[in-house]
Amino acid sequence: MSNNTVDVALIGGGIMSATLGTLIKQVRPEWSIEIYESAAEVATESSNAWNNAGTGHAALCELNYMPEAADGSLSPAKAIQINEQFQLSRQWWSSLVNAGVLGEPQSFINATPHMTFVRGEANVDYLRRRHQVLQSEPLFADMEFSDDPAQIAEWAPLLVDRRAKDEVFAATRSLTGTDVDFGSVTRQLISHLVNEGARLHLRTPVQKLSRRADGTWDVHLPARSGMGHQRVNAKFVFVGTGGGALPLLQSSGIPEIRGFGGFPISGKFLKCSNPEIVKQHRAKVYGKAAVGAPPMSVPHLDTRIVNGEESLLFGPYAGFSPNFLKNGSWWDLPGSVRAHNLGPMIKVGVTQFSLEKYLVSEVLASREKQMQSLREYMPTARTEDWEMITAGQRVQIMKKDPQKGGVLQFGTEVITGGEGSIAGLLGASPGASTAVHAMLGVLEKCFPEQFENEWKAVLKSHVPSLGEDINADPAIAAKSLADTAEVLGLNTRV
Numbered sequence: 001m002s003n004n005t006v007d008v009a010l011i012g013g014g015i016m017s018a019t020l021g022t023l024i025k026q027v028r029p030e031w032s033i034e035i036y037e038s039a040a041e042v043a044t045e046s047s048n049a050w051n052n053a054g055t056g057h058a059a060l061c062e063l064n065y066m067p068e069a070a071d072g073s074l075s076p077a078k079a080i081q082i083n084e085q086f087q088l089s090r091q092w093w094s095s096l097v098n099a100g101v102l103g104e105p106q107s108f109i110n111a112t113p114h115m116t117f118v119r120g121e122a123n124v125d126y127l128r129r130r131h132q133v134l135q136s137e138p139l140f141a142d143m144e145f146s147d148d149p150a151q152i153a154e155w156a157p158l159l160v161d162r163r164a165k166d167e168v169f170a171a172t173r174s175l176t177g178t179d180v181d182f183g184s185v186t187r188q189l190i191s192h193l194v195n196e197g198a199r200l201h202l203r204t205p206v207q208k209l210s211r212r213a214d215g216t217w218d219v220h221l222p223a224r225s226g227m228g229h230q231r232v233n234a235k236f237v238f239v240g241t242g243g244g245a246l247p248l249l250q251s252s253g254i255p256e257i258r259g260f261g262g263f264p265i266s267g268k269f270l271k272c273s274n275p276e277i278v279k280q281h282r283a284k285v286y287g288k289a290a291v292g293a294p295p296m297s298v299p300h301l302d303t304r305i306v307n308g309e310e311s312l313l314f315g316p317y318a319g320f321s322p323n324f325l326k327n328g329s330w331w332d333l334p335g336s337v338r339a340h341n342l343g344p345m346i347k348v349g350v351t352q353f354s355l356e357k358y359l360v361s362e363v364l365a366s367r368e369k370q371m372q373s374l375r376e377y378m379p380t381a382r383t384e385d386w387e388m389i390t391a392g393q394r395v396q397i398m399k400k401d402p403q404k405g406g407v408l409q410f411g412t413e414v415i416t417g418g419e420g421s422i423a424g425l426l427g428a429s430p431g432a433s434t435a436v437h438a439m440l441g442v443l444e445k446c447f448p449e450q451f452e453n454e455w456k457a458v459l460k461s462h463v464p465s466l467g468e469d470i471n472a473d474p475a476i477a478a479k480s481l482a483d484t485a486e487v488l489g490l491n492t493r494v
């Protein structure tokens with residue numbers, strides 16, 4: 001067992017650990033950081049470019065952030081919140097590009113218009129009203145609406161080509177949208193951390209966490225040949241293991257994790273690399289979720305730019321596997337059941353009929369049925385141009401609810417415990433796009449005094465709008481969009 005106590009142990013080499021570690025280096029450069037990653041490389045799970053859709057979620061195109069209330073009203077509050085959170089990411093990444101920590105912006109972020117596309121009178125009416133509400137919000141000011149097929153064909157020809165003449169459809173478009181390679185961000189940040197003295201331990205799955213009487217944590221590592229099991233002592237632990245966060249947080253014994261369970265949903269995408277087709281589409285086009293489908297299953301036809309190469313993705317198609325990680329084990333789901341989360345999990349199981357029905361139909365869908373879903377967005381799609389790829393696992397949160405017994409939650413939740421000495425992230429949405437906001441939240445929750453008295457000022461030099469209501473002031477919103485577009489090279493007309 002190591003006698004040294006490290007300041008920070010980051011478990012998992014995904015975008016969350018990479019972001020938190022880099023933020024910590026900005027406020028406490030002298031702190032020692034150890035990073036433990038079970039795989040042979042960092043960014044091989046959800047943060048990998050091909051395991052997620054790469055949407056820089058800013059609520060420009062995702063309808064689930066602005067549902068219609070029972071009285072027909074539309075509130076922009078959630079959409080504004082998500083967009084403001086993404087502005088923090090844009091600002092922080094810009095400061096890192098300026099500092100040379102992140103390289104060429106095109107290696108991780110590219111301007112890609114965000115569009116919403118809907119069909120049928122009722123949906124067109126909803127989209128028009130949504131556009132009217134958002135248009136007066138500074139962060140959404142550039143959004144355009146059209147129900148003119150010729151205009152939509154100009155924006156995204158594949159949506160309109162060979163569509164029935166009598167079909168009613170409409171779209172919105174925002175040019176401030178982005179495609180992000182979160183895997184590239186992760187690799188670049190971790191490489192910077194290692195250059196700054198952090199130690200990266202690959203092929204090192206953390207097995208459990210235990211707390212000592214002095215309040216520090218023992219991080220239990222696998223046996224090394226002839227040396228038995230290893231333990232490293234840390235003052236602060238971050239569980240950034242994505243889908244694997246629930247079991248590790250459970251092993252820590254913190255009361256804050258009681259009542260939480262996880263429900264894994266795997267994602268698949270159709271991918272097209274045919275350059276003749278790829279060059280006809282430059283946008284992320286989100287539609288409307290099928291009835292009963294969870295919000296993250298909204299179909300979208302996306303441009304992806306990874307390692308400078310463009311391709312198209314369509315999906316996600318859902319699948320079911322009890323694994324919590326893509327490279328996890330079938331034991332993950334049953335092994336996470338405890339006396340304290342069994343009730344909420346059963347309650348979710350017996351109340352989420354529409355989700356279960358949706359999952360069963362997705363799992364049983366034939367290739368032809370999958371292509372039919374794509375043809376709703378791209379009528380000319382040919383089966384031979386598209387291959388199915390398996391994306392990452394999302395572990396949705398199931399948690400105890402005083403009124404309902406148990407609820408399924410589609411957002412993310414930061415769990416902290418041990419007087420701020422341990423934190424972890426559960427859930428997957430809006431995910432990597434809002435990693436900066438989420439990790440600033442971890443620092444604020446775990447180190448409240450330092451954050452308020454010392455760190456906030458330092459962090460504001462990297463994230464100027466930290467703590468500010470960006471959308472409330474048109475000048476601040478416009479400045480955030482313009483400054484970050486300039487540094488991140490997003491002004492190129494696409």
Ligand SMILES: Cc1cc2nc3c(=O)[nH]c(=O)nc-3n(C[C@H](O)[C@H](O)[C@H](O)COP(=O)(O)OP(=O)(O)OC[C@H]3O[C@@H](n4cnc5c(N)ncnc54)[C@H](O)[C@@H]3O)c2cc1C
Pocket residue numbers: 011012013014015016017036037038039042043044045046047048051052053054055056057182204205206207240241242243244248266267268316325391392393394425427428429430431432433434
């Ligand atoms: C299908 C899909 C589509 C998505 N689309 C988007 C999108 O368009 N935009 C967006 O912003 N977000 C999207 N997301 C969400 C986003 O990908 C995740 O929120 C984000 O990548 C999570 O990052 P993370 O660092 O928490 O986890 P991960 O990237 O999963 O990293 C966790 C790491 O921990 C390691 N690990 C696990 N257990 C252990 C252990 N015991 N010891 C050591 N290491 C361990 C894993 O190997 C992995 O490297 C999507 C997710 C999915 C699955």
